[in-house]
Amino acid sequence: MSDKKSYGFTTTILHNDRRKTIEQGSLHKPVHTSVAFGYADARQLASVFQGKEPGFRYGRQGNPTVSALEDKISKMEDGVATLCFGTGMAAIGALFQALLRAGDQIVSSSFLFGNTNSLWQTVAVQGVDVAFVDATDVAQVEAAITDSTRMVFVETIANPRTQVADLARIGELCRARGILYVVDNTMTTPWLFRPRDVHAGLVVNSLTKSIGGHGIALGGALTDTGRFDWSAYPNIAQNFRKQASAAQGMAQLRAKALRDFGAALGPEAAHHIAVGAETLALRMERTCANALALATMLEADDRVSAVHYPGLASHPQNGIVKDLFRSGGSLLSFELREDIDPFDYLNRLKLAIPASNLGDNRTLVIPVAHTIFFEMGAERRASMGIAEGLIRVSVGIEDTDDLVGDFRQALDV
Numbered sequence: 090m091s092d093k094k095s096y097g098f099t100t101t102i103l104h105n106d107r108r109k110t111i112e113q114g115s116l117h118k119p120v121h122t123s124v125a126f127g128y129a130d131a132r133q134l135a136s137v138f139q140g141k142e143p144g145f146r147y148g149r150q151g152n153p154t155v156s157a158l159e160d161k162i163s164k165m166e167d168g169v170a171t172l173c174f175g176t177g178m179a180a181i182g183a184l185f186q187a188l189l190r191a192g193d194q195i196v197s198s199s200f201l202f203g204n205t206n207s208l209w210q211t212v213a214v215q216g217v218d219v220a221f222v223d224a225t226d227v228a229q230v231e232a233a234i235t236d237s238t239r240m241v242f243v244e245t246i247a248n249p250r251t252q253v254a255d256l257a258r259i260g261e262l263c264r265a266r267g268i269l270y271v272v273d274n275t276m277t278t279p280w281l282f283r284p285r286d287v288h289a290g291l292v293v294n295s296l297t298k299s300i301g302g303h304g305i306a307l308g309g310a311l312t313d314t315g316r317f318d319w320s321a322y323p324n325i326a327q328n329f330r331k332q333a334s335a336a337q338g339m340a341q342l343r344a345k346a347l348r349d350f351g352a353a354l355g356p357e358a359a360h361h362i363a364v365g366a367e368t369l370a371l372r373m374e375r376t377c378a379n380a381l382a383l384a385t386m387l388e389a390d391d392r393v394s395a396v397h398y399p400g401l402a403s404h405p406q407n408g409i410v411k412d413l414f415r416s417g418g419s420l421l422s423f424e425l426r427e428d429i430d431p432f433d434y435l436n437r438l439k440l441a442i443p444a445s446n447l448g449d450n451r452t453l454v455i456p457v458a459h460t461i462f463f464e465m466g467a468e469r470r471a472s473m474g475i476a477e478g479l480i481r482v483s484v485g486i487e488d489t490d491d492l493v494g495d496f497r498q499a500l501d502v
């Protein structure tokens with residue numbers, strides 16, 4: 090295949106391994122389990138270590154199977170380089186580990202994945218100030234920026250209440266102020282939205298979720314979109330300044346977060362994720378159509394008191410969804426009328442499974458305040474708009490009628 094023509098999203102991912110070195114005719118990138126990489130010429134080993142020629146040194150810093158996945162994610166995000174990590178949280182932790190210093194400040198959306206929220210609490214006690222803002226309002230982001238602001242961090246569609254950050258305006262703001270803009274794209278995936286289009290410098294993806302899709306492997310990724318000027322970032326150490334400025338951020342992330350901190354993705358997991366990623370677009374089409382059908386049914390039923398789904402016209406940020414995303418995504422949450430016990434309701438579901446994960450092929454449900462957001466307490470939950478009876482649904486690829494019918498029958502007591 091020639092590299093000249095630009096193919097569509099799925100074609101590109103499906104054929105990407107073949108465009109690189111084909112090993113033994115293998116259509117999939119083989120799973121390379123070797124931790125060490127040997128060289129016939131000792132000088133070549135030295136040259137690889139010094140970064141003078143490409144090559145692998147040790148599994149913690151890079152592996153051929155993982156590197157093939159990184160290349161696919163770069164293509165999906167239209168980015169210049171990607172690093173994979175053992176989990177999505179490791180990818181987010183890498184930001185702190187490699188790019189922040191005591192005395193720095195970050196401005197973060199307060200509508201966050203629960204563990205990211207917890208990580209920011211840790212970061213705060215270690216000397217990085219975290220300013221939490223309502224990221225649906227760019228004025229709040231702007232007001233929180235100080236001379237020590239090193240990054241602005243937002244999620245696209247927040248889990249579980251589905252607030253959508255004002256992605257484009259925050260991007261403009263960060264660009265004007267020269268601040269690194271980091272967007273966690275997990276809930277939208279590069280199929281629905283590319284943060285590069287709103288000037289994000291780094292994109293986070295939890296590969297555990299829709300990209301892998303089958304719920305069989307943990308993984309995370311950071312993609313450099315090429316939009317951020319690393320030569321202006323104050324926290325790049327001298328030895329990484331020797332690189333071309335476009336490569337400095339990823340070079341420091343690879344050394345600090347993979348080599349020194351050890352947050353590497355294993356080759357078997359990378360293989361599972363790469364296979365799953367081949368059908369990302371197909372699965373997202375089905376899952377988003379299912380989510381819209383389910384949200385529409387729930388909203389029309391008077392036994393349901395609130396439905397939060399960005400694809401509904403009633404959602405406060407539906408305009409942003411229409412402008413920027415291909416569709417409203419696979420995540421929704423809802424509240425039942427007060428006389429219906431949410432636990433009894435969940436127990437009446439026959440298909441949807443009470444479980445904590447997102448982006449699985451199967452529809453998963455969870456009572457949020459009692460599980461994933463239990464630890465943070467009622468006050469912080471209230472500030473994030475999380476009602477005590479809120480039910481989160483990660484919509485899967487079941488046949489639409491089966492899925493909608495299941496949630497409808499459970500409303501009948």
Ligand SMILES: *Cc1c(COP(=O)(O)O)cnc(C)c1O
Nearest residue numbers: 176177178202273275295297308
């Ligand atoms: C799940 C998730 C993460 C963390 O990913 P893991 O792979 O579970 O560590 C981060 N951000 C968002 C938005 C997520 O949904």
